[in-house]
Amino acid sequence: SQQGEEDPQALSIQEGENATMNCSYKTSINNLQWYRQNSGRGLVHLILIRSNEREKHSGRLRVTLDTSKKSSSLLITASRAADTASYFCATAWNYGGSQGNLIFGKGTKLSVKP
Amino acid sequence: EPEVTQTPSHQVTQMGQEVILRCVPISNHLYFYWYRQILGQKVEFLVSFYNNEISEKSEIFDDQFSVERPDGSNFTLKIRSTKLEDSAMYFCASSALDPPDEQYFGPGTRLTVT
Numbered sequence: 001s002q003q004g005e006e007d008p009q010a011l012s013i014q015e016g017e018n019a020t021m022n023c024s025y026k027t028s029i030n031n032l033q034w035y036r037q038n039s040g041r042g043l044v045h046l047i048l049i050r051s052n053e054r055e056k057h058s059g060r061l062r063v064t065l066d067t068s069k070k071s072s073s074l075l076i077t078a079s080r081a082a083d084t085a086s087y088f089c090a091t092a093w094n095y096g097g098s099q100g101n102l103i104f105g106k107g108t109k110l111s112v113k114p
Numbered sequence: 115e116p117e118v119t120q121t122p123s124h125q126v127t128q129m130g131q132e133v134i135l136r137c138v139p140i141s142n143h144l145y146f147y148w149y150r151q152i153l154g155q156k157v158e159f160l161v162s163f164y165n166n167e168i169s170e171k172s173e174i175f176d177d178q179f180s181v182e183r184p185d186g187s188n189f190t191l192k193i194r195s196t197k198l199e200d201s202a203m204y205f206c207a208s209s210a211l212d213p214p215d216e217q218y219f220g221p222g223t224r225l226t227v228t
Contacts, residue, residue, distance in 0.1 A: 031215065042205060042221040043157065088157065092215075100209065101147060101170055102217060104157040 005105045006089055012111040019076040021108040023089030030092050032065055034074050037086045079112045116140040118220035120206050126226045127196055135191045135223045137206030145209040146189045150202040196227045
């Protein structure tokens with residue numbers, strides 16, 4: 001089955017440092033998305049990268065996608081304490097009648113210390 | 115900014131009881147989803163809904179589950195006879211594009227089955 005798996009499972013850094021999280025998946029995808037979840041809260045969409053894209057930026061976020069390795073990375077630059085959250089990658093494929101349901105990874109728990 | 119809303123935020127019910135979780139998707143969206151997240155585990159896809167019918171459902175979405183869009187704004191998930199293992203956070207999501215792309219998630223309903 002198609003899965004996104006993030007690593008590391010947990011990451012602790014100081015404010016101002018960069019945070020890099022990786023995601024691997026198993027099958028062909030239409031797009032890959034990154035979401036953030038603050039403890040006990042809902043999922044916030046961060047960025048979407050399509051299978052024909054290699055890199056995308058949004059503010060302090062940079063996402064890369066390597067479809068040959070079936071992997072993606074999320075880089076948060078100049079981290080802030082408010083970035084403390086769990087980050088999930090989610091893959092979607094579009095085939096036959098699929099309506100884009102997302103397959104989530106287990107997430108990376110990021111802690112940014114002031 | 116439009117957002118997906120869910121009610122109630124927390125529902126406690128006894129095993130065997132029926133529960134209905136409610137969602138109001140973003141008004142011009144076409145695709146609707148339910149996901150669940152058991153404490154400490156991955157977010158799992160349950161069902162997608164488009165054009166007033168189920169598009170896809172996962173293995174989790176068995177005969178105890180049903181979805182409905184009773185009017186132009188609400189989207190509900192019903193669990194007919196709850197089990198202890200149904201305890202989880204249930205997220206509703208909606209998407210505008212065709213094919214569906216970025217999904218907007220609600221804050222979730224925490225269901226506790228005792």
